[in-house]
Amino acid sequence: MAVENFLLYTESDASNRLTETSSRVTFTGLSPNDDNTYLYRDLGVDYFNGDFEHRFAFRLTSLAQWAWLKLWAMTNDLDDYVGLRDGGKSGFFISYSRTLTSLSLRLWQLDSGAVSATSGVNFSSQTTYYVKVTRVESEGTYGKIYLRVYSDPGFSSQIGTTFSINIQTSKKDFRYVHAPMSYGTLFDGNNGATGGYVENLEGIANSTGSVTAQDVSAIAQTTATGNGTVLDVGTPTATQHGHKWDTNSSPYSSATKTELGVPTIGAFTSNITGLTPYRTYWVVPYITNSFGTSYGVVKSFMTLADSDPSVTTEALTDVTYQSATGNGTVVNAGDFTIEEHGHVWSTLHLPTIDDDSDTTISGALGAYTSSLTSLLVNTVYFVRAYVKTTTDLYFYGNEVELATSANLP
Incomplete structure (x- = not known):
């Protein structure tokens, strides 16, 4: 999730209680009786109109008894808490309060001015806490x-229980997000000032997730393993992720894909199946939420061949003291496309294309001949038929022996 830039937020702060950096808003001497003190962002009418999860950290550095403050709020109107309540407005709030006996954090709801709240999570000053606020529409x-x-910043060690509150009387969509918001006028006149900060507010603006690609592994004739890593699940949280693949270099719109469901941060793999042997494929990881789909980089790989070309070497004919005719047969091309055939020879066993050769550019199957020339007199050679594929691979037939004749006067 992207962290909000508080420098882009708008202040209502006549008493100069708030100071912002890009990721933190600090409040100093903020009193419950400070009217209309808040920092907000206007996302537009009904922007928050479905599921969401907002995250932020907070820390109280100084406070007195009877301290009240809204650390986070979501509203359709601009005012402090008391102004919204007395004006019959609606909103959600994360509020802390310090009374004579305890310091606690609670979830509040205004429903056309009617107040409801959960029990509280007790916490301490001079300690950083990490908060999730989640709305589930269903x-x-x-x-x-x-x-x-x-x-902890990894949101793995929860303090206390999970608190929840049912949204009252109607579905509510909201425009503004606040961090923080003053109480207004405390009902009994107590006025405890507070210092601290809210930072790293996430989950506000819609964004696609983020995913990276690693090399494809476990490559076989018809299967392979796609590898990726989810770095960010997006806002709203992504509902699908996996890999797409195709035989062209732009697989983004391919219908051939894995669907691994709701992602979590970290590495994931996909079983890529139904492939053709010895074929190049391109694969890309993806992650999708209601805001859109994002991709990692495209990786390419080639499946293994299921069968190789087959070529045989037959006995040589027309043998003289310095030449002979090589005979061979291309039996089949296997999973490849053949572009040339011929013979190779050497005075050493198992000759290759790096030795003497005669080549014909042809992809045809069946029998063929080659001309072996410039041979040495009365010498034993070893000869093999071969084929070359369009992917520059060489395959050789069996080895036969050739003995040139003596050059008699």
Whole structure:
């Protein structure tokens, strides 16, 4: 998820309580009675209109008794909490309060001014905490909001229980996100000032996820393994990921793909199947959410051949003291395309194309002949028929022996 840039947010801060950097907003001496003190971003009408998960960290560095503050809020109107409540407005809020006995974090809801709230998660000052706020549209009549608090930035060690609140009376979509927001006028006149910060707010703007590609592995004749890594699940959270592949170099629109479901951060693999032997394929990892699809880099690989070309070497004919006719047969091309055939020879066993040769450019199957020339008199040679594929691979037939005759006067 992308971290919000607080320098792009708008202040309402007549008392100069707020200071922003790109990833952190610091509040100093912020009192419950500071009217209309908040930082907000306008995302547009009904921007938050479905499931979401927002994450942020906070730390209180100083506070007095009877301190009240909204660390995070989502509304359709601009005001402090009391102004919204008394104005009959709606919104969701993550609020902390310090009374005579405890310091706690709670989830609040305003429904046309009506207040409801969860129990609280107790916490301490001078400690950094990590918060998830999740909305699940499919739960309850109008959806449900969840609050979870963690002690680590990886969001793996949860503090206390999970708190939730049912969205009341109607489906609610929102325009503004706030971090933080002043209470307004505290109901009993107590006025405890607070210092601290909110930072690394994530999950606000819609974004596709992020995925990287690693080389394809376990390559066989008809199967291979695609490898990728999810770096970011996107906003909203991605619902699908996997690999796409094709025999052209741009597999993005290919219908041939794996669908591995909802992703998690980390490495993943795909079983790539139904391939043709000895064929080049291009594969790309992808990740999809309701905002769109993003891809890693394209990787190419070649499947293994299921069968090689077959060529045989027959006995030589027309043998003289310095020449002979080589005879061979291209039995089949296997999984390859043949572009030339011929014979190779040497005075050493198992000659290759690096030795003497006679070549014919042809992909035809069947019998063929080659001319072996410039041979030495009264010498034993070893001869093999061969074929060359369009992928520059050489395949050789069996070896036969040739003995040139003496050059008699």
